[in-house]
Amino acid sequence: MKYLNQLALIFGICLVGDVISRYLPFTLPGSVISMLLILLLLSTSLLTERQLGESADFLLRNMTFFFIPPGVGILRYALLIQSIWWQLILVNLISLVVCFGVSSWTVVLVQRLQKALLGRSHG
Template identity: 70%
Template sequence: MKYLIQLALIFGLCLVGDVISLVLPFTLPSSVISMLLILVLLFSGLLKEHSIAESADFMLKNMTFFFIPPVVGILRYSSLVQSIWWQLLVVNLISLFACFAASSWTVVLVQFVQKKIGEKQHA
């Protein structure tokens, strides 16, 4: 029963994100809104991590099942994919290196900020 309540809470927040996305005068994916909503609720203390932890862990451990429908959809258009495979490969390689660079520089920036905060506290 605990898992159903946690899933209902997570999906309820996703539904709220859908409603907010429909009301906004600009386009913003409802999944992004839902994640931001959960983040705000966690930081504010209105939502406790233990309230959704087990169901969230379960969904993360089984995330590959959530990608099956999109892959099947792509397979339906295999002739199109075969005609532009090299373009897809180039885009994927560029995005791979861009994500790697962004992640690396984020780590460097966070370490720099932590070092400055540490120096400020010891001074």
């Protein structure tokens, strides 16, 4: 029964996020709003990790099953993919390099910021 209550809480927050998303004057996915709601609830201690823990761990451990329907859906477009496969590979390679670069520069900048803040607090 504990798992059902936790799942009901998680899905309830997702439903609230979807409703909020529908009424916003700009486009923001309901899933993003739901994650922000959970962050807000956890930050304000209105929700504890223990209230979601086991069900959230179960969902994370079995996340691969959630990718099966989109993967099967892609097969419907096999002919289209065959005609533009080289463009897809090119876009993926470019975005991979850009993502690596942005991530590495983010780490470098955060490290510099941390050193500057530590130097200021000890100085």
